[in-house]
Amino acid sequence: MSLSGSRVMVDSSVWMEIVEGTEKGERARDFLVPRDPITTVISIAEVERALIRKGWKDKLEFIDAVMDRCAADITKEIAKKAALLSIEKGLGLADAIIAAASLLNKCTLYTADKDFKGKGLDVIILE
Numbered sequence: 078m079s080l081s082g083s084r085v086m087v088d089s090s091v092w093m094e095i096v097e098g099t100e101k102g103e104r105a106r107d108f109l110v111p112r113d114p115i116t117t118v119i120s121i122a123e124v125e126r127a128l129i130r131k132g133w134k135d136k137l138e139f140i141d142a143v144m145d146r147c148a149a150d151i152t153k154e155i156a157k158k159a160a161l162l163s164i165e166k167g168l169g170l171a172d173a174i175i176a177a178a179s180l181l182n183k184c185t186l187y188t189a190d191k192d193f194k195g196k197g198l199d200v201i202i203l204e
Contacts, residue, residue, distance in 0.1 A: 086179035087116045088188035089123035166196045
């Protein structure tokens with residue numbers, strides 16, 4: 078596992094593994110502790126939606142305690158890059174926004190979502 082950038086962009090799938098307390102989540106937590114991770118506001122929305130759907134409102138504090146501290150806004154430049162990536166890489170729009178934010182922030186994307194595999198992106202897939 079190598080990192081081309083000094084920072085990692087954490088996808089919502091990794092955050093969910095951490096919140097759920099899975100074995101993958103424990104490995105992800107260990108991986109992220111020495112790093113300065115960032116995430117997108119899209120990932121915050123995805124995690125909050127998932128927690129509400131699961132009835133885990135008591136876990137929403139995770140977003141305020143952890144995710145909000147490292148949140149990156151979506152800019153017009155990221156939105157335009159996401160539109161291209163969605164078409165070129167066959168990604169859904171939310172995934173394309175996260176990938177674009179990762180690229181433009183010069184980060185390695187850290188995800189548990191296999192949809193990013195084989196897309197020619199700088200990505201580490203949590204397995």
